[in-house]
Amino acid sequence: MAPPVVDCVSLTLRAGERIGIVGESGSGKSMLMRAVIGLLPPGIVRRGGCVRFAGRDMSGLAPDDLRKLRGKSIGLIFQEPMTSLNPALTIGRQMEEGLALHTTMDASARQSAILAMLKRVGIADPDAAVRAFPHEFSGGMRQRIMIASVMLLEPALLIADEPTTALDAVVQRDVLELLHALVEEKGTAMVLISHDMAMVAQYTDRVLVMQKGVCVEEGTTAELLRMPRHDYTRKLLSALPRRAPARAVAPNAPLASVRNMKLAYGSGTGAKPVLHGIDLDIHPGEIVALVGGSGSGKTTLGRIIAGLLQPDEGTLTFRGQVVNRKSSGFADYRANCQMVFQDPYSSLDPRMRIRDIVAAPLRHEKSMRAADRRARVDEVLAEVGLAPQFAERFPHQLSGGQRQRAAIARALARRPDLVIADEAVSALDLTVKAQIFTLLSKLQREQGFACLFISHDLGVVEQIADRVVVMHKGVIEEQGSRDEIFDRPSSAYTRKLLSAVPMLTPAAGGGIDLVWRAA
Structure with a gap:
């Protein structure tokens, strides 16, 4: 018999409580x-226990009775709204379905x-939104629409x-503040699943x-964070x-500009302008973090630097030489500039x-x-911590963290001078994320390559970056050393970004205290 996925977990949730x-x-x-709402995937069977909702x-x-409960009495917000919203139906039709049922x-x-709820969740033009399709909205807007549909x-x-x-970070904070306000307003009990x-x-x-599959610890949020009892917690x-001590990077001529x-x-x-005259230098051996909200142009700039996109205007230089697709040194540049993508499952060939x-x-x-x-x-497989037997496996036979290690190995096989890591840890859970960015920073120190680290996770940036470049709507808001940006930001937008990320301080009980920065 296969081991249980969930083993003897008990949970009681009171009306209006948030767990x-x-x-x-x-x-x-x-x-x-x-299991609570009866949406177990094929192959998963409940072998014991009971679920009681409102005494029933x-x-x-x-x-048919379960379907009457789902949506009306128990709402579910999924992780990725682009896959949970029907791409073939307008937003209005999808939102109306639950009300009609x-x-x-x-x-x-x-x-x-529907229009009142869309306005409540911050959709600027509800009348246009109900006629639009999911792909016409950003990730944050889609998640707001998903929340509106459920609430x-x-x-x-x-x-x-x-x-x-x-x-x-900013959209995440906005969405959660909205969700919290709606839950408080309606007196809804909430279960928040997260890493x-x-x-x-x-x-x-x-x-x-x-x-x-086992509940190893339970308690009030504040007490558990400050005084965790279990080793796993x-x-x-x-x-x-956590912020690491600042490194001294030797001042050299830019590697890439x-x-x-x-x-x-x-x-x-x-035409929709995405980049508006960006100037950026990356020096040998440094980690430059490129941060900003979704749609700020971070990934577009990274893909141009990697040679994957052709800009409308501007120049890219590498070791002082202009490089473009027509230049004689472009093939050498592409070999010396490698990329680690956000989702290794889609960037690694499943047939290889x-x-x-x-x-x-x-x-x-x-x-x-x-x-x-x-x-x-x-x-390189040994360098990224993959045992020899993983070499003969296919990507689907690896975990998410192992696939990202393989993606890093692919990027480092050529011993490049510049690595562009585009949201390389955002899809991973907390402990795997820590392992991957620790690995990446270790390899960077040992091999000395420069790294453009594109991320919206400012907590990771604070730990790994030497220099931080803040982008907003296709322009650079400000840039400077990591400590300058995090401790003395000059831009209002940077301060808004930082206000969405907590500072961690050790607590007397062996845990942590979280302090939120003011905007």
Whole structure:
């Protein structure tokens, strides 16, 4: 018999209470709450226990009776709204579906309720929004629409499953403040599933810590953070990013530079400017963090520097030489500038074994024989902490953290001078994220490559960066050393970004205190 995914977990939730469930990926957090609402995936069977909601045993309810509870009495907000919203239906039609199923409202009343709720969640033009499709909104707006859809029915219980994982710090804070306000306003009980301990600390009253399907610790949020009793809880708290001492980076001529970089998506009157004349230097051996909200142009700039996008205007220089797709040194530049993408599951070829994926950047090394390439692959896999047996596996046979290690190995196989890491840890849970950025910073120190670290996770940036560049709406708001930006920001936008990220201080009980910066 397979080991249990959730093993003898008990949870009581009172009306209006907010509970957080935390733990690493695979700890059983989501599966526990899916069992509550009867949405277990195929192959998962409940073998014991009972679920009572509002005094009613849900264990023996027929599918039709469960459907009457879902949405109306129990709402669920999924992690990624782009996959939970139907791309083929307008926002208005999707929001109306729940009201039509669970209320006696006529069409006019349903439309009025939808428009009022969209306005309540901060959608600037509700009339246009109901006619639009999900892909026409940003991630933050889609999540607001998802919250509006769920809260329209005023459920007694709200389950929020990693509701802000893919959002930047400011949008994440805005979405959670909105969710908190709606829950308080409606008197809704909430279960917040997350691996973000800072978010749980701010928005819950009580916390359950899960490990391998078991609840290892439970308590009030403030007490558990300050005085954790279980080793696993202490491990989770120790993985929260903390500022490391500043490094001294030798002042050298820039390794790579961009000047007056401009790019717009589309053409003619419909063109949307994304970059507005960016100037940026990256020096040898330094880690430059590029931060900003979603849509600020961070990834676009990183892809231009990597040679994956062609700018409309501007120059890119590498070791003092202008490089572009027509220049003779472009192939050498591409070999010396490698990229680590956000989602290794989509950036690693599913048909190739890890050994072949890591060896791919070496195929143009004419001086390397097959035996040399094999030795280099073994070497870099060892450097990123992957045992030899992983070389013969396919990407789907690795965990998320192992796949990202393989992606880093691929980027380092050519021993590049510049690595661009685009949200390289944002999709990982807390402890795996800590392992990956610790690995990346260790390899950077040992091998001396420069790194452009693109991220919306300011906690990670505070730990890893030498210099920070803040982008907003396609321009650089400010830049400076990490300590200058975090301790003495000059831009109002930077202060707003930092206000969404807590400072961590050790607590007397062996845990942590979280202090939120003022905007």
